[in-house]
Amino acid sequence: MARNRNSSFCAPMELFRSEEMNLVQLIIPVESAHASISFLGELGLVQFKDLNADKSPFQRTYANQVKRCGEMARKLRFFRDQMNKAGLSPSTMPASHQDIEMDDLEVKLGELEAELLEMNANGDKLQRSYSELQEFKHVLQKAGAVFSSARSDAAAHQREIEDASYGGEESMDSPLLLEQEMLMEPLKQGRLGFISGLVPKARAIPFERILFRATRGNMYLKQAAVEEPVIDPMSGEKVEKVVFVVFFSGERARTKILKICEAFGANRYPFPEEFSKQRQMIVEVSRRLAELQSTIDAGIRHRDNVLMTIGYQFEQWNLFVRKEKAVYHTLNMLSIDVARTCLVAECWCPAFAKAQIQDALQRATLDSNSQVGTIFHVLNTKESPPTYFRTNKFTTAFQEIVDAYGVAKYQEANPGVFTIVTFPFLFAVMFGDWGHGICLLLCTLVLIFREKKLGSQKLGDIMEMAFGGRYVILMMAIFSIFTGLIYNEFFSVPFHIFGPSAYSCRDPSCRDAYSVGLVKVRETYPFGVDPEWHGSRSELPFLNSLKMKMSILIGVAQMNLGIILSFFNAKFFGNALNIGYQFVPQIIFLNSLFGYLSLLIIIKWCTGSQADLYHVMIYMFLSPTDELGPNQLFWGQKTVQMVLLLLALVAVPWMLLPKPLLLKRQHDQMLQGRAYHSLGSSEADSFDMDHDVDTDHEEFEFSEIFVHQMIHTIEFVLGAVSNTASYLRLWALSLAHAELSTVFYEKVLLLAWGFNNIIILIVGFIVFAFATIGVLLVMETLSAFLHALRLHWVEFQNKFYEGDGYKFEPFSFALLSDQED
16 A cells, blocks of 8 residues: 555655656546546545636536535535534534435525524524523613602602791791792693613713714703613623613604714603502513513523534534535536536546555446446646655755755656755754754653644644654754754853863963963863863853854755755756766865865864965965965875866866757757658658648747856856855854854843842843744754745755655545645
C-alpha cells in the first residue's frame, strides 16, 4: 500500500525529487460515476483537471445537484446556529455508518427546518407578548403609585381646606367665598387627559425636554425608573427603562405627545383611573404572565428536544453533505459524451498509486452494479505535471518553508531536504545559548506531547503558527543547545563542563587578569570556547574574529552546496549546456575568490599565523604580483593567487558567451533538420511540421536569450560578493544576542543581588525573567528565524532553485474537515 501523505515517516531522500506523476484519462459510465468519484475521494491521490473551464457553473451537468447540496449545507448551518444559541453542541460520539440517501436527507432536513422555524416564530410571538405584559405590569405598578400618591396629597389638601374653613372666625366671608369657588371650579376647568408607558432610560431627559417644548409647558410629566432592565418587545434586548405618565389638556396636545412617543420608541399602555380596576388588571396580568411563562418553557423544552435529536446525527449529516457537494463539484469538471452515457475525466496521479486507483474504480463498478467498467488510460503529454512530495508531520513544516518561496518545479532538486538541517543550524548560530535553547525546547515539548489535544482545538493565529512549526522549533532548540555549548554560554554565564580551563592568572591575586591577560598552563579546552575567555580583555576581539570567520565558512559552504545542486538538476534533466557553461564557471568563480578565503581562514587557525587576511584579499586584486611578506601563509601562495584570479576573470565570459551562442546553433540545426525531414513527408504532415517550425522560430529570440544570460551572469558575479557578505549577519546577530544576554545578567540580576535585599532581589529576578522571555526568547527568536529564512531563500536557493511549479492538490475527503462552506 502507498503511504499516507501526512502519517508515514518517509526517508528524507524521498523528498529530494517529487513523485513521478502520470496524466490519466478515465472513461466512466454515468451509472457508476458518483461511486467512482466517491471512492477516489476516499483514496485522495487524484487531482482532476477542469475540462469545462469554458462553461459557467450554471451550465454544467450537475449544477442542480450542487445547488441542492448547498441548500442542505445552509440548513445544517442554521441547525448549528440554533444549537449554539440553545447552549447545545453536536454529539461527539462516532457516527454510525448507515446508508444515507440524498433525497431522503433533503426531505428530512426540510421538515426539521420548517418545524424549527415554526417553533421559533411561535416562541418569538409568545416572548413578545410576555415582554409586553411585563412592561404593562410595571406601568400599572409605577403609574398606580403616582396616582395613589396624588390622591393622598389631594385628600390631605382637602382636609386642610376644611379645617381652615371651620377653624376660626377671623373672616366670616372666607368660607362662603371658598365654598362658592369650589362649586364653580368644575364648571370652569376641562377634564385633564393622560398617557402612560415606558421609554428607554437613556432617552428620558430628551423625551421630557421635547414634550415641554412641543406643548409649551402645558403638560405635567411624572417618571419612575424600573429597578431592573426589561426585555424590549420590539428588539428582544434588555433595556433600562422609565415609566412615565404625561398629563395634558386638549386633543391637539394629545396628538403631539403621541407623535413624540413614537419618535422616541416609547411603548404606550392603557391605565385605568379607578383604583379597583387597577388592582383587578394587575391580578389579571400576573395570571397571564404565569400562563405565558409555562407555555414558553414548554416550547423551549420541545425545541431543545428537537435540537438534541438533530445533534445526535448532525456530524454524520454534515460530513455526508460535504462529501456529496465535493463529489458533484468534481463531476462538473468532467466532460460528458454526446449520448450522455459516459463521463470523460483527465487527472494527475502519482505513478505508485495507479494500482490503487484501478482497484478503487473496480470496487465502484461493483457497488453501482454497472455492466461496463471504467476505462483507465495513461496519456502522453508535454504539459508540466504538478509537484507532489510525500511528507509527514515532521517534514511538512520544513517543506512549507520552501513552498512559501515557490513550489518546486516537477522533479527539481528540493531544498527542503537540506532545510531540515541547515535552517535550524543557521538559526542556532545566531541564537547560540544553551540556557535559552533549553527554555525553547521545554516550550516545544509541551506542544509536541499535547499535539493530539491541541490539533483538535481552534487556536489563535500566533499559536496556530507555533503549533504548526513545532518540529521546526524543536530542531532549532536542539541546535541552539549545541551551539550554546560551543559558545559556552548559559544565559551568558560560562561553565567548566568539559574540564578545567587552559588558562590561568599570572599571580595568585589575579589582579592583572583583565589588564595584562592570562597565561596558558594546560592543553586546549576540549570542546567549545574556553570559559576563561568570558570577561577577559580579549573576549570581544576573540569572539568577533571567531564568529566572523565562522560565518564566512558556513556561507561559502552553503553556496557551494547550492551550486552543486544545480549540477544535479542539470544532470537529471539532461542539460549538458548548464553543466559545462553554468555549473563549472560558477564553481570556479566562487571558489577562486571566497573558497580561497575560506582556505586561508582554516590555514590561519591551524598554524596560528598573524597574517592579515584583509590585506591578502585586497592586494590579490590590486597588486597580484607584489610580495606577500609577513602575510604569506604557505609556500607558492603568490602563484596560487595569480592562477585563481585568472580563473575568476576567465569564468565571467565563460558564463556569459558560450551558452547563448550554442543555443542559437542548436536551434538552427533543429530548423534545418526539420526542413530536410519535411521533403519526405505527406502534405498534411508537411503542413504540421511547417507550423511547428514557424512556432518554434517565433518562440526563440537570440537577443532575449543573450540578455537573460547576461543578467544571470551579472547577478551571480555581484551576488557572490553580496551573498558572502550577507552571511555576516550570522556573526552580527550572534554577537548581539550574547551582548544582550550579558547586559540582562550583569545589569539586572547581579545588580539586584548586590543590594543584599530580598525584595530588591525578587524584583530584579522578575525583571530579568521578563526581559529574557520578552526580548531574548521572543523577539530574538523571531529575528533569528527571519534572518535564517532570508539566507535560505536568497543566498542558498537562488543558486539552483527555480520554484515555478504548482502543488499537487488531490481530491480528498480527508481535507474537507479543514474547509468551511
